[in-house]
Amino acid sequence: MNEYIKIFFIILQRDLTLVFRNKAEFINPLMFFVIVIILFPLAFGSDATLLKQLTSGIIWVTALLATVLSLETIFRTDFEDGSIEQLILARYPLTLMVSAKVTAHWIIFGLPLIFIAVLTGFILSLSSQTMFALFFTLLLSTPVLSLIGAITVALTIGLRGGMLLSLLILPLYMPVLIFSMLAVQNATAGQSISAEIYFLAGILVLALTLAPITTAAALRIRLS
Amino acid sequence: MNEYIKIFFIILQRDLTLVFRNKAEFINPLMFFVIVIILFPLAFGSDATLLKQLTSGIIWVTALLATVLSLETIFRTDFEDGSIEQLILARYPLTLMVSAKVTAHWIIFGLPLIFIAVLTGFILSLSSQTMFALFFTLLLSTPVLSLIGAITVALTIGLRGGMLLSLLILPLYMPVLIFSMLAVQNATAGQSISAEIYFLAGILVLALTLAPITTAAALRIRLS
Amino acid sequence: MNLYKALPLWFHKLGALKYFYEISHVISRWVSVICVICFITGLYGGLVLAPADYQQGDSFRIMYMHVPSAWMSLFIYMVMAISGGIGLIWRVKLAEIVARSSAPIGATFTFLALATGAIWGKPMWGTWWVWDARLTSELILLFLYLGYIALQSAFEDRRVAARAGAILALVGIVNIPIIHYSVEWWSTLHQGPTVSKLDKPSIHMSMLIPLLLMTLACKTFYVSSLLIRIRTEILEYECNSSWVKHLLGNNKNVSN
Amino acid sequence: MALFKVNNLQCVRRDNILFQGLSFKLEDGGLLQIDGVNGSGKSSLLQMCIGLIQITEGNISWNQTDIRDCRYQFQTDMTYFGHTNGVKTGLTALENMKVMHALSGFKSEVDYSLILKQIGLAGMDDVLLSRMSAGQKRRVGLTRIFMASSKLWLLDEPFNALDKNGKKIIEQLIVSHCKAGGMVIFATHQTMEIDGYPLQHIHLG
Amino acid sequence: MALFKVNNLQCVRRDNILFQGLSFKLEDGGLLQIDGVNGSGKSSLLQMCIGLIQITEGNISWNQTDIRDCRYQFQTDMTYFGHTNGVKTGLTALENMKVMHALSGFKSEVDYSLILKQIGLAGMDDVLLSRMSAGQKRRVGLTRIFMASSKLWLLDEPFNALDKNGKKIIEQLIVSHCKAGGMVIFATHQTMEIDGYPLQHIHLG
């Protein structure tokens, strides 16, 4: 068991090192997020009340798109340089290593995303209930996005065209999006959001237990 | 000269073959586009008049994001398998081959995008003036998106993290987005859009003449 | 054709990095003295001597920071793009270094313009931020700077990075006229040209002079901090050359 | 006493039968070279062993058990080194070695710097792999077999990109592994120099 | 009479001077092997020739002109084959050959199927490269030099992944190109068998 924890942290550290060495890669997802958020007002005109109404939706959709964009990096280079074979052939369960990689992705991507989304909400002066809902839904959903994303990436890795990924992934993300948006809308209307939060927490638990196993299986299938 | 035309078409054919062989890659960008368009009503709630007001903006932003997503493929595999070196070392100006590759990208991606955008507009029953503006702005802008995109891809190719690309590219796309949205808004309000259309046409001419040269230069720099 | 060959010759003379390293030290010292003088007098004139605005009261005084830094953000971008272009075409090392070193300063001024603008916007428009064309395009400028900096850090080789950055900066130049003319092309909340209408500035002298002083202070600040950055960059560029090794006592590896 | 056995194995790719009825076995100390022209199925055979290609007919067994039934045990006892190096160019030699060592199960206490020295990369511990030459990268990948505590090594063209000295180092390592009771199966187009250690051959195609 | 000349060339990578004051020249019919251990700078030298690495000191000239001043002419007269094959795995052998032929300037009329046969891939015209073995892919990449009408060939480890027969084919091609007045510079760790054709050596590192 102790050995497993050690392996988990070695893989985690490996992925984090790879990203932190290239500082740009760390900051870019956040920049992408911010830039896309800026795009929308340009596209929708500058009607302030309208924009305010849309803000939390925009933040959420953008978070989703940014995640899709960032996902491919989870396994791509490993696939290209043959590291993935070595992970599969290692003495330890692949599930363990997949979990470490997904955790790394969430640390690099999900955490800062939550932070910046909340910051954006603050700048665009959302109400505190909305902010609260935004924060909680993102906190519960970003790990789910990483976990589910990893499955589809594992399935499509090496197949040409990053688009296949988005195609598979976006439908899977819809339930998360729907419930999160419901929560945000309810919060904005001053209603309770505990039902949605419980539901999202349920999805999270489900994803946490099942997604790594599924991803490992998908990787094996993809490589054989 | 004749030889140049031949080379142009050989490279064009090569890129088109590569994509058509993998049919998924051809359909994916369009599916991505459609799915994202479906996501938005989920995020913004289903207030019909509000949605109608937002439709053209959503279509445009999504087209932009889909382009960013699709761009990486222009040079990535060439870079990985060493084809790009061979293109650079060929007897013909690199600008020529870059133009062929960008043309291929536009045929594969830009053309269907225009088609599907207009179709979406039709389904969501936009007014005919708005549709008209949407169609013309997309027709003039999608080549620009491919052309400018190619420059940034050439600069960032092989650097880890596809995010750097979006960071560099989105600011460069803003002028096009701004003017297109102005045109669409004016058209919806029943005003003339010729000024914006001229402006977009000007950008297109500029991009057509300068972008391939710049892309070729960027590729050389990236590889030295 | 002659210019194509003559210009780099002239530049190479100035561009002899060792020579530049030596004289820049003196120049930067004098420029910073001017900077401090202008800054103090400008601030005094702006915050104390200039009369309160009949519409805006005292809140207009933030102009003395906002307008110069907004101008600097555009100016430095031009410097960055042009010197990048020179480095790209004629392979002049000094021009590459100027472009590289300008980016962080330019980003800082852009940030300042945005921040002071937002602070000024609160009393004027009742909100920190609106999505109008001037504000948005200035924000895009910030991202151009940041993108340039990110691109620089993504390359291992400085010279390759400099040339890649130059291309990005040159392409991004389209944004500059958009920022400048945005107030005329779109109906925006932002103030139209008031100071920069050279023929007939629609601003009172007692307000104008401190503004000009502050502008000069910002310019000289840019020059002196640029020179300081250039000097460290030169050392890193030339870490293998004998004069740098000599300068550093010959026993340190400064490659990173 | 370990036993690696291939029984009546068939390999079909692109609707061609590459080989058929292939049987051989390898016991402790066995050293086997897979020969054959380009495209004869050497890499395919090795990939069947590690499960990257499905076995359609025949079977491969490890200690009398079909490898599909003892995948985990087999993976523990086996180290694979393929066409790709399986290293990250964004990490340094040392960081790569740490990961490889972890994946191989930390069984033995190893001195990373010493291994790098043995494989001819003395002092390159902290160099990023993206700044190494083709042969140097391959050497870093090969440190994997220095750190392995597994019985069976499967090596696909291990001498690719290596210079003469590098080749000799690996040859010696292979022989000493076999002498200590290990087994090695490898594919290469080059001639092995192993000072008379008994070498089996399988010829494909 | 063509002349390829390297004069006082220096190569610095990772702050190490790999070589310094390197000078040699090659005339019609010249065959030059670059020797040296892994990491001695063979690939770097070839990449300097084709402009993928900037030249910092010294120069390389082609027919008395610095190659940086006659890049276009030099590219026309030169064919490069590197560590990577420069082929698309999504295309068939034939489609790849057409593109390579076009890029090399269509100078000679060539029969694609015949060339494939000569290089040992008879009948594989319509096979996707993604379904070929390592050596077969490399062979498709090497058809480039069969179709080239250029004077100077720069080959970086051309025999990698090739079997003995493939190696022989390329060796013969190289020699006959030189006999016809061409020039070849190549880096390899393997021993060439060229039946006594005069072979120059440059030893790096």
Ligand code: HEM
């Ligand atoms: C975040 C908000 C703001 C941003 C990003 C911003 C940006 C800029 C920029 C980029 C310029 C330089 C334009 C050029 O030289 O072409 C500028 C100039 C100027 N700004 Fe702002 N601004 C903001 C808010 C404000 C506010 C609230 C006011 C006052 C009501 C203001 C007043 C001015 C004035 C008077 C000038 C000088 C115009 C001239 O004569 O050129 N700005 N601003």
Ligand SMILES: Nc1ncnc2c1ncn2[C@@H]1O[C@H](COP(=O)(O)OP(=O)(O)OP(=O)(O)O)[C@@H](O)[C@H]1O
């Ligand atoms: N991208 C790079 N950046 C910095 N240094 C590099 C880079 N690539 C290689 N080097 C260094 O340059 C030296 C020469 O590398 P090069 O690839 O030329 O060697 P080589 O002689 O071709 O070796 P091999 O036989 O392994 O192919 C090596 O010591 C290596 O560490």
Ligand SMILES: Nc1ncnc2c1ncn2[C@@H]1O[C@H](COP(=O)(O)OP(=O)(O)OP(=O)(O)O)[C@@H](O)[C@H]1O
């Ligand atoms: N992914 C694939 N799909 C279908 N067929 C393949 C695939 N890879 C290889 N083949 C075919 O299988 C055969 C054997 O390939 P394999 O890679 O095993 O050869 P090899 O003996 O390792 O050759 P080499 O010496 O070139 O490495 C080849 O004829 C090839 O055409």
Ligand SMILES: [Mg+2]
């Ligand atoms: Mg093989």
Ligand SMILES: [Mg+2]
């Ligand atoms: Mg090499």
